[in-house]
Structures are given as structure tokens and as C-alpha cells.
Amino acid sequence: MVRNSKTRCIGILTSGGDCPGLNAAVRAIAKTVIKAYGIRVIGILDGFRGLVENRTVHLENKDVSGILTLGGTILGTSRDKPHKMPMGGKTIDMSDVAVANAKNLHIDCLVCLGGGGTQKNAYRLHKQGGINVLTLPKTIDNDVYGTDVSFGYDTGLQIATEAIDRLHTTATSHHRIIVCEVMGHSAGWLALGAGLAGGADVILIPELPYDLNIVAEYLLERRRSGRRFSIVALAEGAESQEDIKSRQKKKIKKKRSSVNTRIKSISSLKDLDKIDDDQNGTLVVREIQGEERTYHLVQEPKASRVARQLQELTGTEARVTSLGHVQRGGVPSAFDRLLCTRLGAKTGELLAEGVYNVMVAYRGGVCVPVPLEDVAGKRNTVPANHPMIEAARLVGTCLGV
Numbered sequence: 001m002v003r004n005s006k007t008r009c010i011g012i013l014t015s016g017g018d019c020p021g022l023n024a025a026v027r028a029i030a031k032t033v034i035k036a037y038g039i040r041v042i043g044i045l046d047g048f049r050g051l052v053e054n055r056t057v058h059l060e061n062k063d064v065s066g067i068l069t070l071g072g073t074i075l076g077t078s079r080d081k082p083h084k085m086p087m088g089g090k091t092i093d094m095s096d097v098a099v100a101n102a103k104n105l106h107i108d109c110l111v112c113l114g115g116g117g118t119q120k121n122a123y124r125l126h127k128q129g130g131i132n133v134l135t136l137p138k139t140i141d142n143d144v145y146g147t148d149v150s151f152g153y154d155t156g157l158q159i160a161t162e163a164i165d166r167l168h169t170t171a172t173s174h175h176r177i178i179v180c181e182v183m184g185h186s187a188g189w190l191a192l193g194a195g196l197a198g199g200a201d202v203i204l205i206p207e208l209p210y211d212l213n214i215v216a217e218y219l220l221e222r223r224r225s226g227r228r229f230s231i232v233a234l235a236e237g238a239e240s241q242e243d244i245k246s247r248q249k250k251k252i253k254k255k256r257s258s259v260n261t262r263i264k265s266i267s268s269l270k271d272l273d274k275i276d277d278d279q280n281g282t283l284v285v286r287e288i289q290g291e292e293r294t295y296h297l298v299q300e301p302k303a304s305r306v307a308r309q310l311q312e313l314t315g316t317e318a319r320v321t322s323l324g325h326v327q328r329g330g331v332p333s334a335f336d337r338l339l340c341t342r343l344g345a346k347t348g349e350l351l352a353e354g355v356y357n358v359m360v361a362y363r364g365g366v367c368v369p370v371p372l373e374d375v376a377g378k379r380n381t382v383p384a385n386h387p388m389i390e391a392a393r394l395v396g397t398c399l400g401v
């Protein structure tokens with residue numbers, strides 16, 4: 001029997017980087033609202049870009065069958081924001097078009113599945129255009145504010161942990177340092193979680209700027225005590241104290257730090273060396289086309305730089321493994337499937353009750369609505385006194401500080 005509902009039609013989109021669990025959440029929302037409440041569901045393709053470009057599909061129960069375990073998102077995604085949309089070579093504010101299209105679709109609520117940026121973009125559309133929105137927290141980085149956990153994190157954690165497990169055997173055999181770069185630009189949840197679960201010797205995260213000399217001394221001490229290999233779990237956003245200081249001091253010009261910036265005025269190797277010194281970790285690559293010589297600045301990947309520096313400081317051979325998008329691919333873990341199904345079902349209930357402009361969060365073991373205004377623009381980072389940090393310290397893991 002179809003239950004009463006204050007909502008008759010919803011639009012649903014997935015936005016930002018994909019992650020395992022998006023399809024499980026789309027399925028749970030659509031099945032709940034269609035079956036239990038008779039709500040119509042319109043799928044909006046490729047995130048907010050699809051809303052601006054009016055690319056939609058009608059979703060029925062059969063369309064969301066069999067996608068529980070499927071990675072990625074059947075709706076497609078993009079990182080485009082309505083207020084800063086690249087269109088024909090320009091960046092244009094398309095918020096009005098997004099709102100007008102949402103209204104033309106006659107949806108009562110726009111359901112947005114995404115990370116921190118998506119929470120902000122959805123809230124902005126609500127504030128500016130007066131449309132109802134509802135969001136779900138997704139990201140392997142686990143940095144969405146207002147929820148104990150975001151879906152995708154558990155799966156990413158398992159993948160990164162397994163990778164660190166595997167790196168142990170090869171690092172041991174070759175007596176090497178292996179630096180394993182884990183996703184997480186602003187928050188170190190993945191590197192910290194996977195580092196601890198995988199038994200990494202060193203864990204470096206954005207929240208704790210590190211001192212590479214402390215790390216090197218720790219690795220040398222390990223070697224002195226007979227352990228001839230080490231694993232370093234490095235969050236992609238981790239920074240050394242030195243880098244932060246030099247960035248603040250020099251205020252390196254954006255132009256010079258961008259990848260593949262063309263340098264016209266360089267004519268000798270002496271100049272090249274200078275540039276290398278000036279820009280911590282920046283390599284200069286020379287390209288010869290006929291008579292013309294052009295130069296490109298290429299930022300040395302952070303993990304490579306850390307490995308190179310640790311190799312120099314410790315005299316131990318180092319290697320790098322960057323896990324990259326492997327962490328975002330494939331089937332969701334059982335925990336994420338369950339989380340997405342519960343968040344999706346709760347979303348259906350809230351829509352039927354006419355509860356809008358909230359994020360459906362997971363707090364203290366239950367799914368609850370949290371006002372979007374309390375979430376938008378904030379980030380969930382690892383607190384310095386988090387139990388995982390305490391545990392890392394107690395078991396003797398080096399955090400580089």
C-alpha cells in the first residue's frame with residue numbers, strides 16, 4: 001500500500017568525485033520513495049551540469065534494480081558548480097538556469113549526493129533560488145561536516161589498507177622504504193585509518209604538519225634496531241612544517257607554481273638550477289622543437305619528493321606507490337552498502353514528511369536530518385586529540401611531529 005507523502009516528485013543527482021556506494025544510495029532512495037510513497041523520480045545526469053543543461057531521465061524501480069553492488073554512479077557526475085560553470089571557454093554563473101530548470105521539472109525537492117562542495121552548492125541554490133534541497137554525505141575522504149562518517153570512506157579504507165598490507169612484503173624483501181600516497185587533500189582520515197589498520201610505520205596527514213628530519217631519525221632508529229624496511233602512509237594533502245613556512249614567506253606566485261608553465265626567459269642551466277632551488281620540489285623540463293627551446297615547470301609529485309628526501313636522509317633505498325583513483329573504484333563494502341541503504345531509506349521518510357534543506361547524516365548509529373546551514377562551508381578534519389591519533393602515538397607510530 002502506498003503511504004501518504006507531502007512530496008510528489010524529486011530530482012536526484014550525484015556530484016563531485018565518485019565513490020563506491022553512490023548507486024546503493026540512489027537505489028535505496030528511489031526504491032523507498034517509489035514503492036513506499038508513490039513519489040516520481042527524475043534522475044539528473046552528470047551532477048549540477050546536467051541540471052543546467054536540462055539532461056534528465058525518468059527513473060523507475062526497474063532502473064535501480066541490480067545496482068546495489070555497482071561502483072561509480074549510474075547518473076554520472078561532474079565537479080561543476082552552478083555558480084561557476086565552465087561554458088564555451090568561459091566561467092559563467094548559471095545558478096538562475098539551474099533553479100529555473102529545477103522548477104520546470106516540477107520537482108518538490110532536489111536530492112544531491114556529494115561531498116563538502118555539493119553541500120555548499122545545494123545550500124546556495126536553496127538560498128538564492130528558493131528551491132528545496134536535501135543532501136547525503138559522500139566521499140572517501142570522510143571530510144563532510146556534521147556526520148560521523150560519509151559513505152565511500154569505509155570502502156576506500158579497505159582498499160588502502162589492503163594496499164599497505166601488500167606493500168609490506170615487498171618492502172621487507174628489498175629492505176626499502178615505501179611511501180604510499182593515500183587520497184585526502186584536506187583531511188587525513190584515510191591515511192590515518194589505513195595507516196593504522198595496515199601497520200604503517202609513519203603516518204603523515206594534513207592536520208599535523210610534519211618535520212622530515214623527525215621522520216628520517218625514526219626510520220634510522222628502526223634500522224638500528226634491526227628492522228630494515230619501513231612503510232610511510234602519506235595523505236596527499238600532508239605538508240611539511242618547512243613547506244608551510246616557505247609558502248608563507250615567499251608567497252610563490254600562482255603562475256610559477258602551475259604545472260607546465262612556459263618559461264620564456266630561461267637560457268642557461270644556471271638559471272634552471274635557480275628555479276629548482278626557489279621552488280621546493282619543482283623540476284624543470286626542457287623541450288626542444290626545431291630551433292626553439294622552451295621550458296616547462298613540472299611539480300614533482302609530493303610522494304616522490306618525500307621518498308627522494310627520505311632516501312637522501314637515511315641512505316635507504318625508497319620507492320613510491322600512489323594509490324590514486326583505485327581507492328574510489330569498484331564495489332562498495334558491506335558497511336557502505338548498509339550505510340547507503342539506511343541513509344537512502346531515511347531520505348525517503350523525510351521526503352514523505354516534507355522535511356527539506358537538511359543533510360541526512362549518520363550520527364551515533366542512527367540516520368538523522370541535520371540543517372544544511374550547519375553543514376555547508378565546514379569541513380570534518382581529524383582533531384589533534386582523536387582516539388586514532390592517541391592510539392598511533394601509543395603503539396609507537398611516527399606522525400612526523
Ligand code: F6P
Pocket residue numbers: 017018139140141183184185236328
Ligand atoms: O573525492 C575526493 C578526492 O578523492 C580527493 O581526495 C582527491 O584529491 C580528489 O578526489 C581527486 O579527484 P578527481 O581526480 O576526480 O578530481
